[in-house]
Amino acid sequence: MSGRTVSSAILILVLGSFFATLCDVFIKMADVDVAIFQFTFFRAVFMCLILCPIAVVKYLGSDRSMARLGLKLHFIRGNMWVLAAVLLVISLAELPLATANAVFYTAPIFIMLFGAFFYKERLSVDVVLAAVLGFIGTLVILRPTEITFAMISAILFAIVLAANSLLIKKIPQEQSMLYGLFVTQLFALPMASGLAIWEGEVFEIEILIYAALSSICSILYSLSCLLGYRYVASSKVTSAEYSGLIFAFLLGWWIFGETPDLGVFVGSLFVIMPLLYLSHRDIRRLRKEQLLSNTRSNLGAG
Template sequence: MPQMTVGLAMTLLIIGNVIAVFSDALIKTLSDDAAVYQFVFFRQLTAVLLLIPFCLTSSRKSLVNGLKWHAVRGHIWLLGAVFMVYSINAMPLATANAIFYAAPLIMLPMAMLWFQEKLTVPSITAGVLGFIGVLIVIRPTEIDWAAMAALVVAFTLAANNLLIRKLPKHQTVFQTLLLTNVVGMPASLGLAVWEGKPWDFAPLLTAAGSTLFILIYAGFCVVAYRSGEASKIASAEYSGLIGAVVVGLIWFDEIPDIGMAIGTAFIILPLLWLAKVEAKNKRIAKQAHHKPLATETAADTVGVTA
């Protein structure tokens, strides 16, 4: 896949995160006594059914490649999906999403430790300011189980996005998403059976809708993180908070306050600044690369003339 610009990669993440909010909103419509593990299994089942038509022409060999890393990501994704259902149903939509968006900040040290990425001052600054914005939105007075569940989701999102680099480059986005869900299905089915609740297929349609939105988000993540350095684009994940505020207001009557507005400003403005800085650095590097070539050409011309 060709290297894309930082600005384009961040744009894809922004669009993906806004779309993902609708997946969270559908999860929030579940009843309090819904079988969580059944719902998670239904999400994976519907994901596989949606993705199979796009992978029918794939060779068996191409699907088997990198299966170890697909298995790791699939089970991390499953863990995050379970804790996501718990946290979204126990907290306001915007608050839960604000904690989820700790993921980009978590990705910065992870990228440095796992892939030896160099953290630039702009990327660190944008990440820290974004996390300050998250704290302003949450205004945590105490840490309860729902907040801890949301924090687990943030860690799973960060790990999953970074592990995309371990996947085979030749696999398509559809193949990647299919394998991520397929390898996790045995575990999710086992959890659903262990849960011991009667099977209820009423939430199946909700699961299908939630799956469709989250697959679009995951696909955008695969494209963006496979093409750009995680430490430079991860802060764009914060942008979905605006979508969570809007959807929470319209769908669930969750009225944001001045703290939400201030926190959102801390999240979005550094993103715009980071994109501008990275674009400027790229122009400077490109000019520096071409300048010696121009100098050498001029010197060669003088030598030939002499």
């Protein structure tokens, strides 16, 4: 699976979505009474330990000045990761796996809205409609007769995830993404450790196990994104990531005995279908541009 063809890139992203869902499973298995800040700290530690050899190789094999680029950005993203990780644990502790994941998939909608606000990207009627339908879908999924902290955490996680994803655009292109991920996690350690000390919970070996497993899955997901989007236009393959919702339904039912009701399915359609439409629209636009470019080239050759 090289990721150089559309089919192989889609398969890689589907596998990545499975690992992302598996990461959520291990976090949820840590139990509702888990020491949240301690768990977040150990996740950051394990991600640093796993990425460290790769980062050293990248550092030694590149211009040393490149390694110091974007440090302020990595610092911001590292601390945002801590916030997102805490919100993720809180939401998964109480919400069913499929319900939480369905809400998480509103992140692309927030990315489009933030992109229009911060980067002055064009906000079309389709994007606005997708945002409205996504909001309706979230309400259908959660059906908030009473607002719980887990519901708020799931929505805030999607918002923080979207903001953190947009910051990737500012990372220097010449810097390795895996090296950048290592530096980001390194900058997450001070805040994560400070919160863990402030929390003052007793250490439990189970936290270490689930933190390690979830960290491995998280890195595998990051690698899949790196390979899946490296050679193929993102609009052609990004819909493959929505397979994660299917994995969430299946793993939630198989491991936790959760049976999603009709509301979760209907709400998920409200969230996912507009995003699939936007992806399909971009594919058609790219094909038209490529066809026009080929026609001009043929006319020029003639």
